[in-house]
Structures are given as structure tokens and as C-alpha cells.
Amino acid sequence: MTETLRNWAGNITFAARSLARPRSVAEVQDLVRAARKVRVLGSGHSFNRIADTDETLISLAHLPRRIDIDAAAGTVTVDGGATYADVAPVLHAAGFALGNVASLPSITLAGAVATATHGSGDANQNLSAAVSAIAFVTGSGELLTLRRGDTDFDGAVVNLGALGVMVELTLDLLPDYDIRQNVYLGLPVPALIDNFDAVMSRAYSVSLFTRWQGEAVDQVWVKALAGGDDPVEDILGATAATGPCHPIPGLDGTVCTGQMGVAGPWHERLFHFSIGNTASAGAELQSELFVARADAPAAIAALFRVQDQFSSALMISEVRTVAADKLWLSSAYGGDTVGFHFTWKPEWDATIAAVKVVEAALAPFNPRPHWAKVFTLPPSGIRPHYKQMDAFRDLADRLDPAGKFRNDFVTKLLFD
Numbered sequence: 001m002t003e004t005l006r007n008w009a010g011n012i013t014f015a016a017r018s019l020a021r022p023r024s025v026a027e028v029q030d031l032v033r034a035a036r037k038v039r040v041l042g043s044g045h046s047f048n049r050i051a052d053t054d055e056t057l058i059s060l061a062h063l064p065r066r067i068d069i070d071a072a073a074g075t076v077t078v079d080g081g082a083t084y085a086d087v088a089p090v091l092h093a094a095g096f097a098l099g100n101v102a103s104l105p106s107i108t109l110a111g112a113v114a115t116a117t118h119g120s121g122d123a124n125q126n127l128s129a130a131v132s133a134i135a136f137v138t139g140s141g142e143l144l145t146l147r148r149g150d151t152d153f154d155g156a157v158v159n160l161g162a163l164g165v166m167v168e169l170t171l172d173l174l175p176d177y178d179i180r181q182n183v184y185l186g187l188p189v190p191a192l193i194d195n196f197d198a199v200m201s202r203a204y205s206v207s208l209f210t211r212w213q214g215e216a217v218d219q220v221w222v223k224a225l226a227g228g229d230d231p232v233e234d235i236l237g238a239t240a241a242t243g244p245c246h247p248i249p250g251l252d253g254t255v256c257t258g259q260m261g262v263a264g265p266w267h268e269r270l271f272h273f274s275i276g277n278t279a280s281a282g283a284e285l286q287s288e289l290f291v292a293r294a295d296a297p298a299a300i301a302a303l304f305r306v307q308d309q310f311s312s313a314l315m316i317s318e319v320r321t322v323a324a325d326k327l328w329l330s331s332a333y334g335g336d337t338v339g340f341h342f343t344w345k346p347e348w349d350a351t352i353a354a355v356k357v358v359e360a361a362l363a364p365f366n367p368r369p370h371w372a373k374v375f376t377l378p379p380s381g382i383r384p385h386y387k388q389m390d391a392f393r394d395l396a397d398r399l400d401p402a403g404k405f406r407n408d409f410v411t412k413l414l415f416d
């Protein structure tokens with residue numbers, strides 16, 4: 001490849017020999033038929049080699065954008081290259097909404113779905129759970145549509161890019177809604193441990209941001225449905241912020257979605273970062289581990305005990321809740337889950353050392369890593385936590401018998 005292609009964070013240089021940018025589904029089918037090994041690159045926001053291949057990478061960014069709303073069915077069908085930033089304003093303008101989003105809008109829906117990307121909220125599932133149908137270009141170049149209720153559907157949604165090219169996705173919609181966002185500062189950790197459920201259940205979506213330093217969580221972000229109770233003055237000793245906050249203390253809060261309790265449309269409040277603004281820090285690495293929701297207080301206590309061993313490598317950490325789903329490779333398969341996310345300074349060795357400390361601290365809780373972020377847990381420590389792992393491998397063998405869509409990353413993780 002003549003151009004050097006890197007992921008969003010810059011820590012991965014893709015090894016692909018070529019990058020193809022097809023302009024139609026028929027072109028995607030031709031590319032797949034001709035390829036020996038092929039992967040799709042979404043918006044490149046993953047922090048590991050999940051999207052890479054040493055042969056053909058396909059970007060769907062140049063497919064004609066498709067955002068077809070079926071108002072009667074309450075669904076939207078989008079092409080495989082569409083981003084949340086493309087889709088969300090169109091849905092809002094038509095009076096519709098998604099139930100949940102991630103922290104930033106610039107990722108593709110397909111990339112988010114493939115990796116079980118999530119936001120927060122006790123009743124909010126992974127973004128993948130909103131999908132009701134997917135059209136794949138499979139290894140033979142044929143089109144295959146799987147719909148919710150089909151035998152293979154629950155296995156095919158969170159697919160790590162290993163089943164085929166998702167050229168079309170249909171998602172469930174909600175009627176448009178407004179959110180009011182308030183940030184609270186300085187929640188004492190002991191109060192959080194004793195009241196985890198009460199804190200996280202106090203609104204539609206709640207996130208905790210902490211640097212794991214001292215005795216308090218830095219910020220509590222509360223995203224409440226507008227029209228509910230008035231915001232409270234404090235949460236267990238955490239006091240209301242008096243200006244816009246960035247999750248990373250000291251950075252400019254005005255790049256974030258509106259705070260201070262001013263109600264606004266879902267897509268201007270549920271993302272942490274506004275459409276069109278640079279998300280997060282930019283130069284950073286990320287890791288995330290999921291444990292059963294019921295273990296959250298003990299997991300927080302375990303991280304609190306070792307915080308001095310990893311906090312110097314950290315920019316910020318986010319704790320979020322995710323509701324259970326039925327998708328085989330979802331981090332919330334079969335049970336409500338809590339995610340411990342870490343944004344690390346862009347120093348690889350220090351990050352890996354810190355990731356290992358966190359993985360060891362959470363080991364008693366059988367942690368599952370985010371598929372798209374940095375982790376050091378071996379495959380043998382991950383696969384047993386996915387009850388349908390063997391069924392997924394069978395599905396991949398059927399849809400892609402030649403293993404065209406397998407790269408080193410997924411082969412080692414899932415198939416070896």
C-alpha cells in the first residue's frame with residue numbers, strides 16, 4: 001500500500017497490502033470473491049489489530065450513504081459505512097432516536113456492532129442489541145440477510161468482523177426524546193461502594209469518571225430523561241459542577257455535549273463528545289474489562305486497593321452499566337454487566353504494565369475484555385467466559401469456510 005494507514009489512536013500501523021474503497025455492494029462482492037484474505041476497516045477507532053489483515057482491507061466509507069427510516073416499523077436501515085454522526089441528526093429530524101450510543105459519534109455503526117460497543121444505563125443494552133437485521137457479503141461473495149429470530153442471528157451480530165462484510169444494518173428506533181445532563185464532582189469511594197445500585201440507577205444513563213487517586217471519584221455524569229424530577233443539589237456528597245466539564249480534568253469541557261441541566265435532543269446529550277468535535281484526548285490508549293453487575297462494589301473495592309499501582313499511567317477511567325442481552329459474543333451476554341474503562345497515556349510499556357495490574361485485580365470476577373481495546377489476557381482466560389464460543393466458531397466455519405475473514409487477531413483469540 002502506498003499510503004501509511006494508522007488507527008485513530010496512531011498505535012496501530014495496518015499491515016494490509018491494499019485498501020479498497022468500493023462504491024457499491026456489487027463492488028464489495030467482487031472484492032471479496034477475488035480476495036484470499038480480507039477485512040473491513042470501519043472508522044479505525046479500535047486500539048488493537050482487530051481490523052487488520054496482511055492482504056485486502058475494505059473501507060465502506062465511499063458506499064452511497066443510506067439512512068432509510070421505516071416509520072411504521074420503527075426501524076432504520078443504514079449502509080455498512082455509516083457513522084453515528086451521519087445517522088443521528090437524520091433520525092432526530094424525522095422524530096426518531098436510538099436508545100443508546102457510545103461516548104463519541106464518529107465511529108461506524110457496523111464497527112460498533114461488530115465489537116459490542118456500549119454506552120451506559122441500567123436498562124440500556126450494548127449498541128449491537130438494537131440491530132434487528134444484517135445483510136452480509138459472505139466469503140463466497142453472496143449476500144446473506146439474517147433477521148432477529150433466525151437461528152444464527154444472535155451469534156452473527158457481535159462478530160468481530162469474522163463472518164463477512166456487513167453492508168446493511170437495520171436497527172430499532174424509539175420516538176425522539178430529550179435528555180438533561182448534570183455533572184457532580186467528588187463522590188467518596190466508600191459511599192459509592194455502599195450505594196452503587198442507587199447511584200447508577202438514578203437516571204437513564206449514568207457514568208462515573210475517576211483517575212483512581214485519593215478517596216473520591218472525580219465526576220458523576222447523570223443523563224436523565226427530560227421532564228423527570230428536577231436535578232438534585234448533590235449525590236452522596238458529590239456536588240453539582242458549576243461549568244462544563246471534560247471527563248479528563250483540565251481539558252476543555254466545551255467540546256462535550258451540553259451539561260448544566262439544559263435539556264436537549266438525545267444525540268446532543270447521550271454522546272459525551274459533540275458531533276464535529278474531537279473526542280477524548282486524542283493521543284491515548286484504551287482498555288476495558290467487564291464483570292457481572294452484582295460484583296461491581298467488590299470490583300471497585302479491588303481496584304481502589306491497588307490504585308497506586310496503575311493510576312500514574314492513567315488519564316481517566318469510566319465506569320458504566322450495561323443491561324443483559326442474548327448476543328453470543330457480547331460482553332453482556334446473559335447478565336447485567338459493569339464496564340471498567342481506562343484511558344491511558346500514550347506510553348505503551350507503562351500502559352501494558354498498568355493493564356496487567358487491573359486485569360489481576362479483577363481476576364476474581366472473571367473479567368471479559370472489550371474486543372476493540374488493549375488487553376493482555378490470554379485466549380484461554382477469555383473463551384471460557386463466553387458460553388456460546390463453540391457455537392460462534394461453528395457459525396464462522398459455515399459462513400466463511402475458507403477463513404477469508406480471519407486475521408491473526410481473531411484466529412489467535414477465537415479459533416486456534
Ligand SMILES: Cc1cc2nc3c(=O)[nH]c(=O)nc-3n(C[C@H](O)[C@H](O)[C@H](O)COP(=O)(O)OP(=O)(O)OC[C@H]3O[C@@H](n4cnc5c(N)ncnc54)[C@H](O)[C@@H]3O)c2cc1C
Nearest residue numbers: 042043044045046102103108110111114117118161166372
Ligand atoms: C475516542 C474513543 C472513544 C470510544 N468510546 C467507546 C465507548 O463509549 N464504548 C465502547 O464500547 N467503545 C468505545 N470505543 C471503542 C470503539 O467503539 C470500537 O473500537 C469500535 O469498534 C469502533 O468502530 P470503528 O468504526 O472505528 O471500527 P473499526 O475499529 O474500524 O473496526 C472494528 C471491528 O469491526 C469490524 N468492522 C467494521 N465495519 C465492518 C463491516 N461493515 N463489516 C464487517 N466488519 C466490520 C472490523 O473488521 C473490526 O473487526 C471508543 C474508541 C475511541 C477511539
